[in-house]
Amino acid sequence: MQKSFKIMVLGLILGFVLGFPLGINFGRDEPLLSNPFDNRSVAQRMGDKLKRKTGQLIEGARDTLHDATRDNDK
Structure with missing residues (x-):
């Protein structure tokens, strides 16, 4: 016990x-x-968050463009 x-x-x-x-x-x-x-300032936190979200957005756009331009004769 x-x-x-x-x-x-x-x-x-x-x-x-x-x-x-x-x-x-x-x-x-x-x-x-x-x-x-x-203890980072609000500007630093927002800058880091903006960079991270922008990177994710660019990756998503790149994948969408890649899918749109892929050959569809499979």
Whole structure:
């Protein structure tokens, strides 16, 4: 009984220590393994987010163009 209680408490502590920073990054829409306590300005965060979203948009447009210009005689 005592041993299982210790294991449960240890699991809760480990879960909190690992889950808290991951939850902060998830809420900020940042990469999960980045520093959750990084104090970047709003302009820096928006710039990084804009670069990431623009890259995704360009990749999507490239894939769409590639699909549209592919030979359809299969």
